[in-house]
Amino acid sequence: MKNFLGILVLFFLIFTNFANAKKSKNTWDFPFNYYKKFKIEGSKNAYEFESNLRKDNDVSKEIKNNKETGLISYLLFEDNKIVIDESEIPKKTAKGDLIVDELLPSHSMGKSLVSYVLGHAICEGYISNINEKLTGWKLVENTLFEDQVLIDLLNMAAGDQKYVGQRIEPQEDNILKKNQSVNVNTIPLEILLKKYFQNTKKSKAVYNYSALTTNVLMNYTIFKTGEDWEKLLHKVFNEHVKVKDDVYFYQTLKMNEGSKSKICKSEPKYSNVWYQNKCDEVFDGKETGRYSFLANRYDYLRIAKTIMEDWHNDTCAGKYLKTIYKNRIKKKDNTKHATDVGLYTKTYGGQFHFDIFGIDKKRKIIGLSGFAGQQILIDLDNKRIIVVNSLYKNYNWKKIVYKVIKG
Numbered sequence: 001m002k003n004f005l006g007i008l009v010l011f012f013l014i015f016t017n018f019a020n021a022k023k024s025k026n027t028w029d030f031p032f033n034y035y036k037k038f039k040i041e042g043s044k045n046a047y048e049f050e051s052n053l054r055k056d057n058d059v060s061k062e063i064k065n066n067k068e069t070g071l072i073s074y075l076l077f078e079d080n081k082i083v084i085d086e087s088e089i090p091k092k093t094a095k096g097d098l099i100v101d102e103l104l105p106s107h108s109m110g111k112s113l114v115s116y117v118l119g120h121a122i123c124e125g126y127i128s129n130i131n132e133k134l135t136g137w138k139l140v141e142n143t144l145f146e147d148q149v150l151i152d153l154l155n156m157a158a159g160d161q162k163y164v165g166q167r168i169e170p171q172e173d174n175i176l177k178k179n180q181s182v183n184v185n186t187i188p189l190e191i192l193l194k195k196y197f198q199n200t201k202k203s204k205a206v207y208n209y210s211a212l213t214t215n216v217l218m219n220y221t222i223f224k225t226g227e228d229w230e231k232l233l234h235k236v237f238n239e240h241v242k243v244k245d246d247v248y249f250y251q252t253l254k255m256n257e258g259s260k261s262k263i264c265k266s267e268p269k270y271s272n273v274w275y276q277n278k279c280d281e282v283f284d285g286k287e288t289g290r291y292s293f294l295a296n297r298y299d300y301l302r303i304a305k306t307i308m309e310d311w312h313n314d315t316c317a318g319k320y321l322k323t324i325y326k327n328r329i330k331k332k333d334n335t336k337h338a339t340d341v342g343l344y345t346k347t348y349g350g351q352f353h354f355d356i357f358g359i360d361k362k363r364k365i366i367g368l369s370g371f372a373g374q375q376i377l378i379d380l381d382n383k384r385i386i387v388v389n390s391l392y393k394n395y396n397w398k399k400i401v402y403k404v405i406k407g
Contacts, residue, residue, distance in 0.1 A: 024392060024393060024394065025070070025094065025392045025394070026371075026372060026392055026393075027070070027093065027094040027095060027372055027391050027392045028093060028095075028105055028107065028371065028372055028391070029093060029095045029097050030093050030095075030097035030098065030099055030100070030105070031097070031250075032097075032098075032100045032103070032294070034254060035250050035251055035252070035253065035254060035290075036250075036251040036253040036254070036288070037248040037249065037250055037251060037294075038229075038230060038233060038248060038249040038250075038251065038289070039246055039247075039248050040230075040233045040234055040236075040237045040238055040243070040246065040247050040248070040249075041234070041238060041246055042238070042243050042244050042245040042246050042247075042299075043238045043239070043241075043242040043243060043244065045242055046242050046243065046244035046302070047241075047242045047244075047302055047305070049077075049081070049082050049298065049301070050080070050081045050082070051081055051082045051083070051085065052079070052081045052082075052083055053082065053083060053084065053085055054083055054084065056076075056084050056086070056400075058396070058399055058400050059071075059074045059084060059086050059400050060086060062074070062395045062396065062400060063086045063087065063088050064088075066088055066390075066391065068394060069390075069394045069395040069396075070372065070373055070390040070391040070392035070393060070394045070395060071373070071388070071390045071395040071400075072087060072088055072089055072090065072104075072389055072390055072391055073086070073087040073088075073089060073104070073297045073387070073388065073389040073390075074086045074087070074386075074387070074388055074400065075297060075298075075300075075301050075385075075386070075387040075388075076384070076385070076386055076404065077301060077304075077305065077384065077385040077386075077387075078382070078383065078384040078385075079383075080383070082301070087297060089102050089104075089297075090391075093391065094391050094392070101245070101246075101296070102296050102297070103248070103294040103295065103296055104294070104295065104296065104297060104300070104374075104389045105292060105293070105294055105370070105374070106291075106292060106293035106294070106295070106300075106368075106370050106374060107292065107370030107371035107372065107374050108173070108211075108291075108342070108369060108370040108371055108374075109293070109300075109368040109369060109370040109374050109375075109376060110214075110249070110291040110292050110293035110370070111211075111214040111291050111351045112351045112352050112368040112376075113249075113291070113293050113303070113368075114214050114217055114218045114221070114289075114291045114351060115154060115217070115324070115350045115351035115352065116236070116303075116307065116317070117218075117221060117232065117233065117236055118150075118154075118217060118218075118221050119316075119317050119320030119321065119324075119350075120232060120235070120236045120240070120316075120317055120320075121221050121224060121225060121232060122316075122320060123316035123317055123320065124232065124235075126221070126224045126225045126228070126232070127150070127221070127224050129150075130149075130150050130151040130154060130320075130323060130324065130327065130350075131149055131150065131151060132149070132150050133147050133148065133149055133150075134146060134147060134148050134149075134150070134153075134216075134220060135147055137220060137223055139189060139190050139193060139219065139223070139287060140193065140216070142198055142199060143193050143197040143198065143199075143200050144158070144159060144160055144163075144197065144200040144201055144202040144203075145158065145160075145193075145197075145202075145216055148202070150217070150220075151324075151327055151350075152205050153213050153216060153217050154217065154324060154327075154349070154350040154351055155207070155327065155328065155329045155348060155349060155350065156207055156208055156209050156210060156213055156348055156351075157205040157206055157207055157208065157329060158202070158205070158208070158210070158213045158216075159202035159203040159204060159205050159206075159208075160200075160202070160203070160208060160210055160212065160213065161203055161206065161208040161210075162177065162200075162203055163176060163177055163178070163196075163197065163200060164176055164177060164184060164210050164211075164212045165208040165209055165210035165212070165213075166208065166209040166210070167206070167207070167208040167209070167332065168208075173209050173210050173211045174211035174212070176196060178196075179196065182196065184211050184212040184215060185211055185215070185252065185290050185291075185292065186252060187252055188252045188253065188287070188288045189215055189216065189219045189252070189287055189288070189289075190287060191270070192212075194269075194270045195270065195275075207329055207330065207331050207332060207348060209348075211291070214291045214351060215252075215289065215290060215291060217351075218249075218289035218290070218291055219287035219288075219289045221289075222286065222287050222289050223286075223287055233249070237303075240306060240317075241299075241302050241303050241306045242302065242306075243295065243299040243302055243303070244296075244298065244299060244302070245295075245296055245299060247293065247294060247295040247299055248293065248294040248295075249289065249290065249291070249292070249293055249294075250290045250292040250293075250294070251288040251289060251290055252288045252289075252290045253288045263277045263279070264277060264279035267279065297387060297389055300376060300387050300389070301385060301387050303376075304368075304376050304378050304385045304387060305385060307321065307366065307378060308366075308378050308380060308383065308385065311366075311380055312380070312383075320350075321350070321352075321366075323350075324349045324350025324351075324352065325349050325350070325352075325354060325364070326349075327349055327350070328347040328348060328349025328350070328354050328355075329347060329348060329349065330346065330347055331345065331346060331347060331348055336357055338357075338397065338398045338402065339393060339397050339398075340369050340373060340375055340393065340397055341353050341356065341367035341368075341369045341375055341377055341401070342367065342369030343369075344356055344357050344402070345357070345367055352366050352367060352368065353366075353367030353368070353369055354366065354367065356402070356405070356406075358402075358406070359405075359406050363379075363381055364380040364381055365377060365378065365379050365380065365381075365405060366378040366380065372390055372391060372392045372393055373388065373389075373390035373391075373392060373393035373394075373395060373397070374388065374389055374390065375387070375388040375397075375401060376388075377401065377405045379405055379407075382407065384404075384405065384407075386401055386404060386405060388400075388401060
């Protein structure tokens with residue numbers, strides 16, 4: 001009997017440790033005052049939501065227990081009204097950084113927003129279409145990205161899997177394979193490509209989720225729009241979406257650049273001495289875009305609502321969304337984890353996730369997914385939207401997101 005009880009205790013401890021090991025508190029910092037940003041001011045004619053609120057015990061429980069679950073905001077929009085509105089935005093991140101003005105990071109949801117801006121650049125005539133080639137852009141010359149077609153990059157099929165991305169170990173979308181100390185989100189694209197991607201060749205065009213691919217897309221859009229880049233951002237978010245408060249895209253440039261030393265002015269760019277003196281930190285190039293986005297919880301909903309309306313109203317941006325949906329590609333076969341929409345979808349198109357497992361393939365649901373549990377799901381058929389912000393991804397995604405969107 002004692003031996004049997006001992007085995008039970010041992011089994012309980014092993015199971016408990018395993019369950020706890022599955023829970024991750026990988027969380028985000030808030031480098032608002034560390035990196036430069038593209039600022040888009042809020043609109044004076046911001047869209048104001050109507051509400052018809054109901055209580056959801058599952059959501060309330062997850063929010064109340066957010067030190068464990070990580071869930072800090074949940075919005076459900078249906079019948080043209082907010083019906084669930086729960087939040088507990090902390091003043092600081094789990095890492096101790098101050099959260100400014102309740103701005104919340106998109107993380108990789110920002111990849112989808114880069115695509116949305118690129119779609120508007122097509123509508124405004126800066127870019128011809130999704131089949132345009134990356135030609136005549138000095139930044140990518142003599143790299144694997146030269147002469148590539150936009151749709152391949154939009155679909156994360158740039159053939160860059162030997163160098164970056166989640167297809168090959170280590171499965172991090174923002175870390176270089178051969179130099180794992182390099183984060184592609186913290187170095188200006190020109191410097192990154194000059195130092196690490198010269199003479200690289202494109203591999204087979206297969207799905208390979210990569211932060212670098214999105215940053216190439218964003219900076220190509222900056223290149224094509226030229227002096228009008230920030231005007232385009234204003235047109236998209238201030239005039240079209242009508243965000244209420246200021247929103248931001250991060251840049252790869254640090255705020256604390258310091259003064260440009262004589263060495264940085266005299267040394268040739270990209271020389272060993274230039275790097276040794278950290279001249280890359282006082283870089284003066286234009287194409288410094290990074291997909292990371294900041295907005296408050298209601299402005300994320302405004303963006304999602306506008307995307308949904310673009311689709312249904314068949315605007316130029318809506319036609320773009322339908323085109324990338326039509327050109328979506330299959331993901332890797334083993335991508336199936338019921339913890340977020342990015343890991344529980346079959347296809348990817350134009351930096352958006354499509355075709356959720358277990359839901360009728362005829363249903364059109366747009367998914368945006370970011371690190372630590374950031375989620376936006378847009379149910380186009382039922383005009384339903386879920387927006388989730390979290391500190392880390394321990395909330396019950398299948399119960400409060402998947403089952404709700406599945407209906």
